Amino acid sequence: MSQQNLLDDAQAALGQGNLEQAAELLKEASSADPLNLELLQQRAVVQLQRGDTDSALTLFRRILDIDGMQLSPWLNIGNIRLATGKLQEAVQAFEMAIKIDANNALAYHGIGRALAHANEPARALPFLLKGAELDRARADFQVWAGRVALMLGDYQKAWTLYSRADAGSDPDMGVRLEMALAAEKTHRLEQALAIVDSVSGEAAYERACRQKLSILSAMGDSRKVLEALEAFGEPVSVNQKAEWLSVKAVSLNYLGEKDEAIRTIKESLALNDNYPNAWQSRVFMDAGSVSDDELARMEALIDSQETYGKALLSFAIAEALEKRGDLAGEISWLHKGNAFQHQIAAYNHNGMEAAKNEMKRRFPDADSVVHSPEQAPTDYAPIFILGMPRSGTTLTEQILASHSAVKAGGENRAISVSSENAKKILAVGTEDAMFNLPRDQWVPVMRKAFLDFLADSDLDSGVVTDKNISLFRHVGMLKMLFPRARFVVVRRHPLDIMLGAYKRIFNTGQHFTYHLDDLAQQLAHFDELVEHWQTACGIPMYEMRYETLVQEQERVTRELLDFCELPFEAACLEFHKNTRQVNTASVNQVRQGLFTSASARYKRYGDLLDPFREALAKRQVAVPEE
Secondary structure, eight states: OOHHHHHHHHHHHHHTTOHHHHHHHHHHHHHTOTTOHHHHHHHHHHHHHHTOHHHHHHHHHHHHHHOTTOHHHHHHHHHHHHHTTOHHHHHHHHHHHHHHOTTOHHHHHHHHHHHHHTTOHHHHHHHHHHHHHHTTTOHHHHHHHHHHHHHTTOHHHHHHHHHHHHTTSOOOHHHHHHHHHHHHHTTOHHHHHHHHHHOOSHHHHHHHHHHHHHHHHHTTOHHHHHHHHHHHOSOSSHHHHHHHHHHHHHHHHHTTOHHHHHHHHHHHHHHOOOOHHHHHHHHHHHGGGOOHHHHHHHHHHGGGSOHHHHHHHHHHHHHHHHHTTOHHHHHHHHHHHHHHHHHHSOOOHHHHHHHHHHHHHHSOSGGGGOOOGGGSOTTOOOEEEEOOTTSSHHHHHHHHHTSTTEEEOOSOOHHHHHHHHHHHHHTOSSHHHHHTSOHHHHHHHHHHHHHHHHHHTTOOSSEEEEOOTTGGGSHHHHHHHOTTOEEEEEEOOHHHHHHHHHTOOOSSOOGGGGSHHHHHHHHHHHHHHHHIIIIISOOOOEEEEHHHHHHSHHHHHHHHHHHTTOOOOGGGGGGGGOOOOOOSTTHHHHTSOOOGGGTTGGGGGGGGGHHHHHHHHHTTOOOOOO
């Protein structure tokens, strides 16, 4: 039989789904022309379709022996190695494909996937992004890149990628929930809620419910969370009931109903104790009552968890050990927990350094923070509270919020949301491009976007506080937008700040808290920028030391109110009686009133904190004498 007849018969066999016959016919056709690359390629593809990857690999390698610059064999070898878990060999094959075709989207995507499977998301993301950019029509490329960006905390990039994948396509419900998470993390909460509500299907129902609860929690209204739990009806499984009870407990705790919260979290763990979030909540609410049995159960769970679960349990164990006075054990578990969390919460040293320097360049002096005062709202005088995590900013806001004229804005998203909205209105892609416009163009737009956000968040009346952790970077712009704004700087001993921040997993952001050098760098940036705003730009600030406040509460409270141009009210001294919802890690502390035991807590640890001291010294952060 002629070669052409063999090929024709092979194609007919393929059309009938007879892969084995097609493979034999192609092999016979190839025997007469063993250097025919096209025939070898067809044979290899058929072997892949049959599931015989070993034979396919042999044929792809034979092609490369004849001509090593063939692109398709390298891509196929990469995909086979990826599918069989031989990740380094997959990367090498895809790298060879890129040498042949520098703009091959499949090769970049393949390297990214291999590195992601190898648990190297930071290395994977640039390759996945390159593949997604080279082939925007591939929704799966956008989703993969978005998924890894989401894992690394690059939420804005994740949102862009998921949005691109969603355009003109019908992604599965799981992908839509990932998109909702990206929307939630970029503070597009209404969009996130709409996406979740669009999810249908029994398979995705439990995840959709969980996502909705998370979004409602991020909106800061625990009562709506409780209402949603009631609306969901009876949980479909014991595990779901346990998870929902855990969410209910957290909401009750934020609302100040601590006893009921503790009872509820124990009920959750009785149903399912293989749930790290519930254990973290259990310890957070009442670490002092954790039993030996509970501690052992948490330790036994760690090996079976993903990285984030390992981190949650490590932090919970550390807190329970602290309450027992086992400080060496606590620090040991904190190092473990932060190491786990550092793997999945990327922090960009160089990026943060560049951002700090850019702010100083944009606002170099007093003139640079003044702009058309007559155009600014004369009746809007917000109070911006600047401080590092665990420095006492929540306490400061609770004191101010106990005043009849003050409304607490918490860690709201006014800056980030108003910046995004202003960029859209001005048709610019980046914040740098917006700032490069004439001030008469961008300042009124940014100001209006900021005020619109406050109105939408019911924060447009009275004196509003804002304690977003990134505020210290934006003081120059905020002073320009609102000339009557007051700035309160909360100070605390740097070792107490570092220790306090190192003890927590934060719900959003604060990725610098999971590594001592990152923490020390952030402290150095804070000190440097606050000094710049005060000295170079001449912006008045009230500096409140946590240690002084707990010793001289009334004097410091009166000074704080005077600076904010508020008359003294005795309720500010009894801030712990304020029943407003608090959604930060300090929720339990601010409901207890002031206590001096939290001051200079670092002294209990002695040389256990030497790594903390070394990190501060490296970043030249001033540490008061101990």
